[in-house]
Amino acid sequence: MTKSSDRTQTLKAWADLVACPACLGTLRENGVTLVCMACGRVYPVVDGIPVLIAKRDQAPSSMN
Numbered sequence: 001m002t003k004s005s006d007r008t009q010t011l012k013a014w015a016d017l018v019a020c021p022a023c024l025g026t027l028r029e030n031g032v033t034l035v036c037m038a039c040g041r042v043y044p045v046v047d048g049i050p051v052l053i054a055k056r057d058q059a060p061s062s063m064n
């Protein structure tokens, strides 16, 4: 039993529960971060809690 694997399991559980706030794409745990499989945004994880904040400067330029 290692606590590091337990943390990874928690992160995977988060990835299953939440979606990308920018495009509602599927998130996948990537070590210590969550990565959106659809748009490629990377979300940091602080104390085991993913910080799902879409940065405006990374928003796709959909307005024309």
Ligand SMILES: [Zn+2]
Binding pocket: 020, 021, 022, 023, 024, 025, 036, 037, 038, 039, 040, 041
């Ligand atoms: Zn996304």
